Amino acid sequence: MSVTTDTLAIHGGEPAVTRPLNHYKGAAQVGEAEKAAVLEVLTAQSLFRYYGPNLLEKTAAFETAIAAHLGVPFAAACSSGTAALRMGLIALGVGAGDEVIVPATTFIASVNAVVTQGAVPIFAEVDEYLCLDPAAIEPLLTERTRAIMPVHLNGVAVDMEPLMAIARRHGVAVLEDTAQACGSAYHGTKLGTIGDVGAFSFQLEKNITSGDGGLVVTHDEELYKRAVKYSDQGGQFPIQAAVCVTSWAVRRISARTCG
Ligand SMILES: Cc1ncc(COP(=O)(O)O)c(C=O)c1O
Structure with a gap:
């Protein structure tokens, strides 16, 4: 509702x-x-987002609807919140040896996403809401710091205004882990849309759920394209043209197989 x-x-x-x-x-x-x-979806056998016998394009419709709800131009659905964090890190160019500032209190997935990239999590103190304390960030910045990952725990917003000011002053990207806070806002702006990239989870315990699932949002078209390409084998389906070509190819292959 x-x-x-x-x-x-x-x-x-x-x-x-x-x-x-x-x-x-x-x-x-x-x-x-x-x-x-x-x-x-089951009746139409529309079980895959890009092609199928009776394509309903439910995932694309969800992306459009949630992008409008959050107030961002770009949203890419994916398989989990952890996948969304990894897509975000890759889009931001975080790789081996880079440092990412994370809160000392969070679910382990936030940190695991950083480690999986070969990057180094740098733990920052949290405030009385158990959220990353912006005052703890500056002493931790080094020339290797590539991103800051505020985690909005239990629907509570990280104090994003001072955090963004620090990030912009030092030219460091911000990836908001919004897994636990879909729908929450900070001074009227939806969480996940304040930093460079927002990552959401739709796992069973989250505010909205599909059992498992995730979402990446951003205002930046290049970051969106990089995230989407990573999510699906280098971007075999990211644009409509590719979808048309692929559907056509699939129809040809099925026709051939059926003789
Ligand atoms: C703060 C936080 N980040 C990331 C995740 C990972 O999401 P998922 O379980 O969908 O991979 C969770 C999920 O519990 C979470 O609570």
Whole structure:
């Protein structure tokens, strides 16, 4: 459902969620609309985003809708929040020997994504909300610092204004780990859209869920293209033209196979 006010329910605003919540936040909201949407995909056999017998393009529709909701021009869905973090790091050019500043308190996936790139996580102190403390960043910067990864834990925003000021002053990229905070905002701006790249998770326990799943968002077309290319074998399907050519090729191959 959608709410029409930014006033929190605890302050008298319209509740965004009316059914009881449990630990499995997104899953707890699964209802008839979700069941119908899944059945529609199964019935059409539209199980892959780029081609298939009756392509419904649900993933593309989701990307368009969530990009509009978040207020960004570019959104790329992927298989998990961890994949989204890796796509973000690669898009930003983070590689072996680079340093990435991460909060000392987070889920291990934030750090693992950095390590998987061969980069070095540099742990920064957290504030009273358990979020990366901007005041802890500057002493940790070196000539090898390539990115800062604020993690918005439990829907709570990192104090992004001073963090972005430091990042811009030192020419360091910002990758927001928004896995736990899809829909939260910082002074009216949706989290994940303030830094250079935002990474989201749709794993079972997240605010919205597809069981597993992830998303990369950015305002920067080049970063988007780099992330998408990495997510699918160098970009075999990233543009519509490629999709058309591939669908055509698949039809030709099926025709040949069927004789
Ligand atoms: C802060 C944080 N970052 C990253 C991830 C990784 O997301 P996923 O489990 O979808 O790979 C999670 C998931 O629990 C998370 O909580």
